[in-house]
Amino acid sequence: MAMLEIKNLSVVVDSRQILNGLNLTVNKGEVHAIMGPNGAGKSTLAHVLSGKAGYEVTGGEVLFEGKNLLELPADERAAMGVFLAFQYPLEIPGVATMTFLRTALNSQRKKRGEPELTTPDFMKRVRDGAAKLGIAQEMLRRPVNVGFSGGEKKRNEVLQMALLEPKLCVLDETDSGLDIDALKIVAEGVNQLRSPERGFVVITHYQRLLDYIVPDIVHVLAKGRIAKTGGKELALELEANGYAAFQDEAA
Amino acid sequence: MNAEVKQIKTAAESALAANFAASKSRLPGGPQTAGEREQAFKLFERRGLPHRRIEEWKHTDLRVLMRDAKPLAAPPDAAAKDRAKHSGGLVSGVPMHRLVFADGAFVPELSDAVDFLAGVTMVSLADMLARNDAGSAFAPPEAPQAGGDDAALALNTAMMTDGAVIRIAKGTVVDKPIHLVFSHSGSAATATFTRSQMIVEAGAKVTLVESHEGADDVDYQVSTALNLVVGDRAEVNRVKVGAEGARALHIATLIADVGEGAQLRDFIFNIGSAVTRNQLFVTCSGKNANVMLAGASLQRGTQHADTTLVLDHAVGGCTSREVFKAVLDDESRNVFQGKIVVRQNAQKTDARMMTRALLLSDDAEADSKPELEIFADDVQCGHGATAGALDENLKFYLMARGIPEHEAEALLIQSFVGDAIETIAHDGLRDALMFATVRWLGARV
Ligand SMILES: Nc1ncnc2c1ncn2[C@@H]1O[C@H](COP(=O)(O)OP(=O)(O)O)[C@@H](O)[C@H]1O
Ligand SMILES: [Mg+2]
Numbered sequence: 001m002a003m004l005e006i007k008n009l010s011v012v013v014d015s016r017q018i019l020n021g022l023n024l025t026v027n028k029g030e031v032h033a034i035m036g037p038n039g040a041g042k043s044t045l046a047h048v049l050s051g052k053a054g055y056e057v058t059g060g061e062v063l064f065e066g067k068n069l070l071e072l073p074a075d076e077r078a079a080m081g082v083f084l085a086f087q088y089p090l091e092i093p094g095v096a097t098m099t100f101l102r103t104a105l106n107s108q109r110k111k112r113g114e115p116e117l118t119t120p121d122f123m124k125r126v127r128d129g130a131a132k133l134g135i136a137q138e139m140l141r142r143p144v145n146v147g148f149s150g151g152e153k154k155r156n157e158v159l160q161m162a163l164l165e166p167k168l169c170v171l172d173e174t175d176s177g178l179d180i181d182a183l184k185i186v187a188e189g190v191n192q193l194r195s196p197e198r199g200f201v202v203i204t205h206y207q208r209l210l211d212y213i214v215p216d217i218v219h220v221l222a223k224g225r226i227a228k229t230g231g232k233e234l235a236l237e238l239e240a241n242g243y244a245a246f247q248d249e250a251a
Numbered sequence: 252m253n254a255e256v257k258q259i260k261t262a263a264e265s266a267l268a269a270n271f272a273a274s275k276s277r278l279p280g281g282p283q284t285a286g287e288r289e290q291a292f293k294l295f296e297r298r299g300l301p302h303r304r305i306e307e308w309k310h311t312d313l314r315v316l317m318r319d320a321k322p323l324a325a326p327p328d329a330a331a332k333d334r335a336k337h338s339g340g341l342v343s344g345v346p347m348h349r350l351v352f353a354d355g356a357f358v359p360e361l362s363d364a365v366d367f368l369a370g371v372t373m374v375s376l377a378d379m380l381a382r383n384d385a386g387s388a389f390a391p392p393e394a395p396q397a398g399g400d401d402a403a404l405a406l407n408t409a410m411m412t413d414g415a416v417i418r419i420a421k422g423t424v425v426d427k428p429i430h431l432v433f434s435h436s437g438s439a440a441t442a443t444f445t446r447s448q449m450i451v452e453a454g455a456k457v458t459l460v461e462s463h464e465g466a467d468d469v470d471y472q473v474s475t476a477l478n479l480v481v482g483d484r485a486e487v488n489r490v491k492v493g494a495e496g497a498r499a500l501h502i503a504t505l506i507a508d509v510g511e512g513a514q515l516r517d518f519i520f521n522i523g524s525a526v527t528r529n530q531l532f533v534t535c536s537g538k539n540a541n542v543m544l545a546g547a548s549l550q551r552g553t554q555h556a557d558t559t560l561v562l563d564h565a566v567g568g569c570t571s572r573e574v575f576k577a578v579l580d581d582e583s584r585n586v587f588q589g590k591i592v593v594r595q596n597a598q599k600t601d602a603r604m605m606t607r608a609l610l611l612s613d614d615a616e617a618d619s620k621p622e623l624e625i626f627a628d629d630v631q632c633g634h635g636a637t638a639g640a641l642d643e644n645l646k647f648y649l650m651a652r653g654i655p656e657h658e659a660e661a662l663l664i665q666s667f668v669g670d671a672i673e674t675i676a677h678d679g680l681r682d683a684l685m686f687a688t689v690r691w692l693g694a695r696v
Contacts, residue, residue: 050651053643078653090648094666100652103662108653143666160652 001066003028003199004049004168008060010224011041011048018044020224021060024201026168031200033210033235036221037243042203043087045221046172049201050084051077064168078104079111081167085157085174087203092144097156100144101126105163129162133189150177158189169193170201175209187212207239222246263313264300266320270442271409274323278412280380291408298402307401307530310586310618311557316526317500321472323410324441327353331436336361338434339462341492341522341687345679347430347460354436355412355443370423370455376414376446398532398561404504407444407474414447414475417459421452421482428458428490428677435473437466437496448478451485453510458488458677463503464523465496473524476504483510483537488517490680495523497552502528509569511537518675519546520684521556522691531560535569535597542571545674547684549691550583550615557586564597567627573604576671578664579615580695587619589634595626604634609641609667611660611695661692 004026011019018041026032036042048055049062051074062069069077092100106116117125130140133155145153154174161169171190175183190213194200202213210218210232218234220227220243227246228234260268271292278288300317301308327335335353350373351361357375365373374382398404415431433445451457459479465471473495481487495501501524509515519529533542548556562571577585587606608617621634641663649659668688675681 052647052651073656074647074650075653075655075659078651084651086648086651090645092645092648092663092666094669095662099662100649103654103658104649104652107655107658111653111655164652 002026003065004201005063006060007063009048009057009062010059011044012056012058013044013054018224019048022221022225024219024226026199026201028167028199029196030217031194031202031213031215033202033204033215033218034221035204035207035218035235035238037247038205040221041224042221043172046084046087046170046201046203049170050074050082075107076111078164078166079108083161083164083166083169085154085161085169085171087172087176089145089153089157091146091148093146095144097140097142097144098126101160101163104160108164125163129159132162132192133159134185135159151179151182154178154186155182155189158186162189162193167197168199168201170203172203173205174202175204175206183209184212207235210235220246261300261314263317263320267406268296270320270323274410278410279377284380288409291405294400294405295402295409298400298405301402307559307588309588311526311528311555313403316555317472321440321442321470323412324354324435324439324443326356327358327436328438330438331434332358332361334436334466335432335434338464339430339432340464341494342430342460342462342490342680342683345428345677345683347428349430349432350415351432351434352413352445353434354441355445357413357415365417365429368425370420371417371425372420373415373417376416376448377412379416398504398506398530401504401530403474403502403528403530404476407446407476407504410444410474411446411476412444414445415449416447417449419449419451419455419457422454423452423457424455425457428460428680430460430462433461433463433473433475435465435471435496435499437469437471440469440471442472443474445475446478447476449487450480451482451487453482454484455482456486458490458680460490460492460680462492462494463501464494465499467496467498469496470498470500470525471496472500474502476506479505479507479515481507481509481513481515484512485510486514488676489515490675490677490684491517491519491529492684493519493521493523493527493529495527497523497525499524500526503530505529505531505533507531507533509533509535509537509540509542512539513537514541516543516674516676517545518672519558520687521546521548521550522687524556525554527554527556529558531558532563533560534563534565535571536565538566539568541569543674544572545574545671546576547668547671547688548575548577548585549668549688550577550585551580551695552583553581554583556584557588559586559588561590561592562602564591564593564600564602566594567596567598567600569597570601571603573606574671574674575606576668577608577617578611578668579608579617580611582612582614584616585618587617587636588622589620590622590624591632591634593623593625593627593630593632597627598629600627600630600632602630602632606636607667608638609664610638611641611664661689661695664692665689
C-alpha cells in the first residue's frame with residue numbers, strides 16, 4: 001500500500017479553483033520534488049495535506065496509510081506522522097521554544113499511546129538535534145521563532161521535523177531565504193532523516209535545493225494538477241527553460 | 252445655581268443612607284473622624300451611585316449593577332475566622348507576612364506580627380482610629396487630591412471599618428512580601444468597607460500583596476481602598492489578587508503618590524466576582540519616578556470587570572508603562588479606561604499605555620478608552636488598544652505539530668496573559684499567578 005495517495009484532488013479557496021484533479025502517490029522511502037511557478041498551488045496542497053482550515057475540498061480524496069486524511073483535525077494527522085515544514089514559520093511570542101517542542105512531542109506520543117519522554121531524555125534530543133543544525137542553545141530559550149532570522153526559522157522547522165520523527169515530511173520551500181551555507185546545513189539535516197520507512201514531498205520553486213536533496217521523482221504542478229512527472233533531470237530542464245510551457249498562454 | 256439634577260434615589264442609595272445612619276455610632280473613631288465620615292457621606296449623597304452619565308463610570312453603571320446595598324457585616328464569628336485562616340490560596344505557596352481580615356475586621360490571632368521587623372510598624376485602622384482621633388490619616392499634606400471626588404471612594408471613607416496602616420521606615424528593606432488577606436465568610440449577604448494605608452519612606456523597599464476572596468453562593472459586596480505613598484527613591488511592588496466569590500460585587504481604589512526617583516510596580520490580577528471595578532489614581536509627584544501599572548483579567552460567564560486609571564505626571568522626567576490584558580469568554584465584558592495626564596512642566600515624560608483584549612466568544616465584549624491629556628511639549632507618549640480573537644494561523648501552527656486544539660488555545664491564551672504577568676518582579680508571585688491562569692484555563696469548556 002502506498003503511504004500517501006492523492007486522488008483527483010480539487011480545492012477551492014475564496015471561490016477560486018486552485019487544485020483541479022491532482023493525483024500523486026508517494027511510497028515510503030521515496031523523495032518526491034514538486035516544482036511549479038509561484039501561485040500554482042504548491043502551498044495550498046501542503047496546507048490541505050496538513051489540515052489547515054479555509055480550504056474547501058470540492059472533489060477527490062487523500063489517503064495516508066489507507067486512512068482518509070481529510071476528515072481528521074491537524075493534530076491527529078501530525079500524530080499519525082504527517083509533518084509540514086512551513087514556508088513561512090510563525091512567531092509565537094510568549095511561548096518558549098522548549099515548551100513548544102516538549103508539548104508537541106508529548107502530545108503526539110500520548111495520542112499514539114507512548115510514554116512521555118523524561119526531561120533529561122528530551123533535553124538531550126533537543127540539544128543533539130540543535131547542534132547538528134547549528135542552532136545555538138540561546139535560541140532555544142527564546143519564544144518560538146521570535147527574533148529569528150529567516151534562515152534560523154527554517155532551521156528550526158527542520159529541528160522540529162527531526163525531533164518529531166514523522167513518516168511523511170512535506171517541506172514547503174524550505175530553501176527560500178537561505179544562503180548557500182544555510183542551505184547545505186538544512187539539506188544535510190533533511191538527508192539524515194532519509195530512510196526506507198520515510199517519505200518526502202519537497203516543494204520548491206528553484207532547482208538549487210535539489211542539488212543537495214536529490215529527489216527520486218520530480219513533478220511539475222501547474223494549472224491545479226501534476227502537469228509532468230520525470231526523474232531528477234526534469235528539474236534541470238525546468239531550470240533551463242522555466243515554467244512558461246506549463247502556464248496559461250496569457251498568464 | 253445648582254447644575255446637578257436631583258435624581259430619585261435608587262433602592263441601593265436609600266439602603267446605603269439607612270445603613271450609614273444605623274451603623275455610624277459603632278464605626279471606629281472619635282468626633283473628628285465622625286465628622287469626616289459625615290462629610291464623605293454627604294459627598295456620596297450629592298453624587299449618588301456612579302452611573303453611566305458619569306464619564307469615569309460610563310460602562311459600569313452601579314445604578315444598574317448594584318440593585319441593593321447589603322448591611323454592614325457583623326464582626327467575624329468563629330466560622331468567618333476559620334474561612335479567613337485558609338484564605339489567600341492562589342498565592343499560598345509564597346512565604347509572606349500575613350495580615351488577615353475577616354468580614355472587614357482585622358484578626359490579630361490569625362496574623363503574623365510584623366511590628367518586630369526592624370523599620371516596620373503596623374496597626375489596624377480600627378485600633379488607630381480608636382486610640383487617636385488625629386483626623387484622617389488618609390490625606391498626608393503632600394498627597395494630591397486624586398480621586399478625591401469619586402463617589403465610591405467617598406462611600407468607603409464614610410463607612411470604613413478596618414484595614415492595615417503600615418509604615419516602612421527610611422531605607423528599610425522588608426525581607427518578604429506583606430500579605431493583606433481579605434476574606435468574606437459568606438455567612439450572610441453583607442457589605443465590607445476596608446481601608447488601608449502604606450507609607451514607604453525614602454529608599455525603603457517592600458512588596459505588598461492583597462488578596463480578596465469569599466464564598467461563591469452569596470451576593471456580598473466589597474469596598475476596599477489603599478492609600479499608598481512611595482517615598483523618594485523607594486521601591487514598592489504591589490500585587491492585588493481579586494478572587495472573590497462568583498456573585499460578589501468588588502470595588503477597589505488605589506491612590507498612590509510616587510516620589511522622586513521612586514519606583515512603583517502595580518499588578519492587578521482579576522479572576523473572581525460578578526462585578527469588579529478597579530480604579531487607580533496614581534500621581535508621579537517626584538522627578539524621575541518610574542511607574543508600571545499592569546493587570547490581567549480572566550473572565551467567563553457574565554462577569555463584568557472595569558479598570559479605570561488616571562496617571563498624573565505632575566512633574567518631569569518620569570517614566571510610566573501600563574499593560575492590561577483581558578481574556579473574555581462567554582458573555583463576559585471588560586472595560587478599560589486609562590487616562591494619562593502630563594502637566595505643563597512635566598517635560599521629558601515617557602509614558603506608554605497598552606491594553607489588549609482576547610475575545611474567546613462572539614458574545615464577549617471589550618470596551619477600551621485610552622486618553623492622553625498632554626500639556627507639556629517635550630514628551631514621549633503613546634497608547635494602543637486591541638481586541639480580537641485567537642490567531643487561527645498560530646493555532647494551526649501548534650496543531651500541525653500535534654498539539655490538540657484545546658491545548659493549543661490554552662498555550663496561546665497563556666502566552667497572551669503571560670506577557671502582562673511577566674511584569675511582576677517577584678518570582679514566586681509570578682509563578683503563582685501563571686499557575687492560577689493555567690488552572691482557570693483548565694476549567695474552560
Ligand atoms: N488563504 C488564501 N486566501 C485567498 N487566496 C489564497 C489563499 N491561499 C492561497 N491563495 C491563492 O491561491 C493560489 C495558490 O497559492 P499557493 O498555494 O500559495 O501557491 P504557491 O505555493 O504555489 O506559490 C494563489 O493565487 C494565491 O493567491
Ligand atoms: Mg507557496
